[in-house]
Structures are given as C-alpha cells and as structure tokens.
Amino acid sequence: MAEKGVKVFGMWASPMVIRVEWALRLKGVEYEYVDEDLANKSADLLRYNPVTKKVPVLVHDGKPIAESTIIVEYIDEAWKGGHPVMPADPYERAQARFWARYAEDKCNAALYPIFTTTGEAQREVVREAQRCLKTLEAALEGRRFFGGDAVGYLDIVVGWLAHWLPVIEEVSGASVVTDEELPLMKAWFGRFLAVDAVRAALPDRDRLLAANKARREQLLSSA
Numbered sequence: 001m002a003e004k005g006v007k008v009f010g011m012w013a014s015p016m017v018i019r020v021e022w023a024l025r026l027k028g029v030e031y032e033y034v035d036e037d038l039a040n041k042s043a044d045l046l047r048y049n050p051v052t053k054k055v056p057v058l059v060h061d062g063k064p065i066a067e068s069t070i071i072v073e074y075i076d077e078a079w080k081g082g083h084p085v086m087p088a089d090p091y092e093r094a095q096a097r098f099w100a101r102y103a104e105d106k107c108n109a110a111l112y113p114i115f116t117t118t119g120e121a122q123r124e125v126v127r128e129a130q131r132c133l134k135t136l137e138a139a140l141e142g143r144r145f146f147g148g149d150a151v152g153y154l155d156i157v158v159g160w161l162a163h164w165l166p167v168i169e170e171v172s173g174a175s176v177v178t179d180e181e182l183p184l185m186k187a188w189f190g191r192f193l194a195v196d197a198v199r200a201a202l203p204d205r206d207r208l209l210a211a212n213k214a215r216r217e218q219l220l221s222s223a
C-alpha cells in the first residue's frame, strides 16, 4: 500500500527548497522534512528523483514530484482550499509565470557572480544585477506583494532574495538592494519576511552566513 502523507526532501540552506515549505505552510499542510547531505545523497532521494537527483522533492502519498516551481503549482492544485497561491485569472497566472521565469533565468544568473568576484569586476556585476532586479521590481508597482494584497506564486519564487541576498551582501561586501536603487524591492523584503508562514521556515541567519562565508572563501581560493 502506498505510503500516506507529505514529505519534503530538502537541504537547510537551499533557496529552492524553502519555496516548497512556504507553499505548504501557507496552505496549512503538515509535512515531514528530511534534510539531505548533498555530498552523500540518501537512497530515498535517488529513488524519488533519479533524473536530476536534486532537492527539493515533494512526496505526496508516496508519489514524488521534483522542481521547486512545479511543486509549488502542484501544491496549489492538490490543496485547493486555504491560501490561493496561483492567481485565479488566467492572464495574471501567465504574468506570474513569466516573471518567475525571468527571475530564475536572468536575475539568478546575474546575481550569482557577485559571490565569486571582488573589486571593479564585482561592481560591474552588481550594476547588472541591479538592472535585472529593477526590471523585476516593475511587477511590484502599486502592490503590497507580487501576488497583490497577499503572498502569491511570484513572492514564493523570488522570496529567497529577501533572506539570502542580505547574507550574500554581507559575505561579499556588495550592496545590491538599497533604498536608493531598489526601493520597492527593499520595502517588499520587509513585508514578505513579516508574514508568519514565511518567517517560520527561514533558516538561521548566522548559520547561513557562516556557510556562505566558507563557500565564498573556497570559491575565491580555487579561482
């Protein structure tokens, strides 16, 4: 008989895994969290996600689903009641997916090099990342959240920025999301992190800071 219940295979410092936890918490779904050592993946993870072998994986009544954004959409459809994640209107839904794709493809790619650069090279990378986030910020115009009056799909997809980016800024000495350059995004960081379901799943900041510091030192020394 298939295993019942909801399990999340994750890694505590992953900005992708937290999307799944946020969606489940917003829906009020109870789940078991399994933290993976990505250097030594469990047999369960490899069995549930033999294709990419990555986290997050959601296992619902024994059935596995991979890819964080796909999992978030699945959660919204599987638990229709409670907090709506996807916009009800098809056009709004398409817009949310468009911006999520833009953030994943363009902004994440623009942000990553901040972590691995220093000096003038880093300043140029920061300017490019700010241009990208400025474009994304347009989706916040006149709204409390990307989802409107409440947290929605796009908030969940880009929400990691609110907790992880200040850590990356501190570790790398760069300033990206400032009141001067990205005022709407900066204000949204505060509003998003104040939501109970969001706050409850955040990894400890000091632990995240230490892990990112060690990672940057390792990347810089092997460059």
Ligand SMILES: N[C@@H](CCC(=O)N[C@@H](CS)C(=O)NCC(=O)O)C(=O)O
Residues within 6 Å of the ligand: 011, 014, 015, 016, 017, 038, 053, 054, 055, 056, 066, 067, 068, 069
């Ligand atoms: N596009 C995937 C990315 C997932 C991903 O990159 N997961 C990382 C942790 S943040 C991972 O499992 N890395 C281990 C590996 O690549 O083997 C998603 O959104 O779920």
